Amino acid sequence: MSAEFLYGIEVVINGLMAGVLYALVALGFVLIFKASGIFNFAQGVMALFAALTLVGIMEGQVPFSHLINAIFGTSIHSFGWQVPAVLAIFLTVLVMIGFAWAVQYFVFRHLVGQEPIILFMATIGLAYFLEGVGDLMWGSGIRTIALGLPQGGSLWVEELSSGLGGDDFYGFFIDKLDMVASLVALVLVAGLVAFAQYTKQGRAMRAVADDHQAALSVGISLSYIWVLVWSLAGIVALVAGVMWGAKSGVQFSLSLIALKALPVLMLGGFTSIPGAIVGGMIIGVGEKLFEYTIGAPFLGGATENWFAYMLALIFLVFRPQGLFGERIIERV
Amino acid sequence: MAQTEPYITADGRQIGGVLMDMRGITLRFGGVEAIKNISFDIREGEIRAIIGPNGAGKSSMLNVISGFYHPQDGEVWFRGEKRKPMKPYQVARLGIARTFQNIALFEGMSVLDNIMTGRLTHMKTGLLAQAVWKGRAEREEVANREIVEKVIDFLEIQAIRKTPVGRLPYGLKKRVELARALAAEPKLLLLDEPMAGMNVEEKEDMSRFILDVNDEFGTTIALIEHDMGVVMDLSDRVVVMDYGRKIGDGTPDEVRNNQEVIDAYLGVAHE
Numbered sequence A: 001m002s003a004e005f006l007y008g009i010e011v012v013i014n015g016l017m018a019g020v021l022y023a024l025v026a027l028g029f030v031l032i033f034k035a036s037g038i039f040n041f042a043q044g045v046m047a048l049f050a051a052l053t054l055v056g057i058m059e060g061q062v063p064f065s066h067l068i069n070a071i072f073g074t075s076i077h078s079f080g081w082q083v084p085a086v087l088a089i090f091l092t093v094l095v096m097i098g099f100a101w102a103v104q105y106f107v108f109r110h111l112v113g114q115e116p117i118i119l120f121m122a123t124i125g126l127a128y129f130l131e132g133v134g135d136l137m138w139g140s141g142i143r144t145i146a147l148g149l150p151q152g153g154s155l156w157v158e159e160l161s162s163g164l165g166g167d168d169f170y171g172f173f174i175d176k177l178d179m180v181a182s183l184v185a186l187v188l189v190a191g192l193v194a195f196a197q198y199t200k201q202g203r204a205m206r207a208v209a210d211d212h213q214a215a216l217s218v219g220i221s222l223s224y225i226w227v228l229v230w231s232l233a234g235i236v237a238l239v240a241g242v243m244w245g246a247k248s249g250v251q252f253s254l255s256l257i258a259l260k261a262l263p264v265l266m267l268g269g270f271t272s273i274p275g276a277i278v279g280g281m282i283i284g285v286g287e288k289l290f291e292y293t294i295g296a297p298f299l300g301g302a303t304e305n306w307f308a309y310m311l312a313l314i315f316l317v318f319r320p321q322g323l324f325g326e327r328i329i330e331r332v
Numbered sequence B: 001m002a003q004t005e006p007y008i009t010a011d012g013r014q015i016g017g018v019l020m021d022m023r024g025i026t027l028r029f030g031g032v033e034a035i036k037n038i039s040f041d042i043r044e045g046e047i048r049a050i051i052g053p054n055g056a057g058k059s060s061m062l063n064v065i066s067g068f069y070h071p072q073d074g075e076v077w078f079r080g081e082k083r084k085p086m087k088p089y090q091v092a093r094l095g096i097a098r099t100f101q102n103i104a105l106f107e108g109m110s111v112l113d114n115i116m117t118g119r120l121t122h123m124k125t126g127l128l129a130q131a132v133w134k135g136r137a138e139r140e141e142v143a144n145r146e147i148v149e150k151v152i153d154f155l156e157i158q159a160i161r162k163t164p165v166g167r168l169p170y171g172l173k174k175r176v177e178l179a180r181a182l183a184a185e186p187k188l189l190l191l192d193e194p195m196a197g198m199n200v201e202e203k204e205d206m207s208r209f210i211l212d213v214n215d216e217f218g219t220t221i222a223l224i225e226h227d228m229g230v231v232m233d234l235s236d237r238v239v240v241m242d243y244g245r246k247i248g249d250g251t252p253d254e255v256r257n258n259q260e261v262i263d264a265y266l267g268v269a270h271e
Helices: A001-035 A043-058 A065-072 A085-111 A118-138 A155-161 A176-198 A200-210 A212-217 A222-248 A252-268 A272-299 A304-316 B058-065 B088-093 B111-117 B128-133 B138-156 B169-183 B200-217 B228-234 B252-257 B260-268
Strands: B018-029 B032-043 B049-051 B073-078 B096-097 B186-194 B220-224 B238-240 B245-250
Touching: A001 A176, A001 A200, A001 A222, A001 A252, A001 A272, A043 A118, A065 A085, A065 B186, A065 B260, A085 A222, A085 A304, A118 A252, A118 B138, A118 B228, A176 A222, A176 A272, A176 B200, A200 A212, A200 A222, A200 A272, A200 B111, A200 B128, A212 B049, A212 B088, A212 B238, A212 B252, A222 A252, A252 A272, A252 A304, A252 B138, A252 B228, A272 A304, A272 B049, A304 B186, B018 B220, B032 B073, B032 B220, B049 B088, B049 B200, B058 B186, B058 B220, B088 B096, B096 B169, B128 B138, B128 B220, B138 B169, B138 B200, B169 B186, B169 B200, B200 B228, B228 B252, B238 B252, B238 B260, B245 B252, B245 B260
Parallel strands: B049 B220, B049 B238, B096 B186, B186 B220
Antiparallel strands: B018 B032, B018 B073, B238 B245
C-alpha cells in the first residue's frame, strides 16, 4: 500500500474520533429536544460549567471566593485539600442534577405551552446566566484537568502500523486522548440507549418524547421527566466538557463547541440519537478528509473552520429533516 | 335512579355504591360556558354513558374528570373524598385511566411498550434500582409484563404485539389504546368515543370488549358515545347533555322517553 493511501486512512481514523466528540455535544441537544421540544442553546455552556465545577472541586477551590472575599474582606481561596477524581466526578454529577432541577423549577415550569422561539430565547438567557455563574463561582482563568488522562500520540499504534507501508510511512499517529474519549463516548451512548430501552424511567422518557397528552394520561409527570432529561444532558455535558477541556484546557471558549454541534444536528436530525452519532462522524471525517485532499493543497488550508457549516447548508437544501430525523409531511 | 343501595342487575352484575360524584360542575372558556352546573354520579361496577349532540360539552366533562380541565365551580368527589384540583398524571395515579377521542398513543413505540406504559403507575422501584436493573427492577418488569400479556390476550392483539403503533390501522389503534388503559387496572375507566369512525364490525367488537371488561374485571366505565343504539345497548345509566346543560339522567328507557332528550336530538328551536 502506498504511503499516501495509508495517511488517508489515518486522516479518516482521526476524523472519526473527532466526530465522536462532536456527537457527544450534539447528543445533549437531542436528549432535551426530543423530550421537551426545547432547543437548548445552553448545552455548550453546560459543558463548560460542568468542567469548571469538576476542576474546582478537585482542587479544593472555594466556590464564590471572590464574592465572599469582596463582601467580608477575607482572603480565602482554597479549602486546602485535594478531592479524589472519582468523588469529584460524583459531586459534579450532583451539581448538574441540581442545575437540571433548578432550570425546570425556576424557568421552564413557567413556560409550559409557550412558542418554541420563546423557549429558545429562554435557553439563550440561561446560557449567559450560567456563564456568569461559572465565572463568579470558579474564576475566569484557564484551568487544566488533572484526571490523569493520557496525552500525546500512541507509540504502540505507531509501531504496530509502521510495517504496513514502505519506507515513506512511519505508522499511524493516533492521539491517546482521542482514543479514550471515543471509548468513553461509546460506553456513555450504549448506557443511554440501554436506559431508554429497558428501564421504567426510560420508557416514560420515550413516552413523553412521543406524546405529552398521552404520557400525562398514563400517570407520567412531565416535570419529573424533564428534570431527568436535563440531568442526563448535564452528565453528557460533563463528559464532553472533560474531553474537550483535556484537549485545550478548561476555558470560556469551550462553550463555543455548541456551535460545532449545530451542523451535526442538521445532518443527523434533531430528534435522533443514532443520527447525532452518525452525523458527528460524517462531519468529523468529512472535514479532516476535505482538508487533507482539497483544503490544504488547493485552498490554503484551515477549511475545518467552515466545512461543517457548508455541508450542513447543502443538507438543509436537499434534506431539511436530516438523515434520521422525522419526515416533515404537511397534510393539505 | 332514586335507588342508592347496592343491587344486582338483570344480567347478574353487582352495582355498588357511588364511586365518583360530580357536584355542580361549571366550566368556562373565557365567556363560553361549556358546562353549566352539572351534577351526576357514577356507581361502582356500572357502565355510565354521557351522550348529547355535538358541542354539548361531553368531552369537556370527561376532561374535568381526568384532570385535563379545571372547573371554575363545583366539586369532584372520588371514593367518598373531595378531590383537590389535580394534574392529569395525579388523576391517573388515583386509578382513573382514559382513552382519547383522537387516539393518543405513542406512535413510535411498539404495541407492547405502549401497553407497558399503562403499568407505570404500578411500578415502584426508583431510578437507582432501575439503573442497576438486575434484581428488584427486573422482577418488577417481569411481574408487570405478565399482567400486560393477560390484557393482550383478552383484547386479542397477540399478533401485533411487536408492531410499532404508527403502522396499525385505525380500529386496532383504538383497541391498543383501550389495552393501555386496561393495563393500569383502573378503578374508573373513561372512554371518549371508543367507537368513533369505526365500521359496523369494529363497533360490534368494541362493544363486546367493553361489556367483557365490565363483566370480568368489574371495572366501572364511563363512556361518551354518539351512536344512540350502541349506548342504549351498553349502558346501565345515561346522562344526556345539550349546550352544556344536563337534560336527562336515568336508565336507557327513561332517557329514551324523555321529551327534552327527544327534542335535543331531533332539533327543536331554542327560544
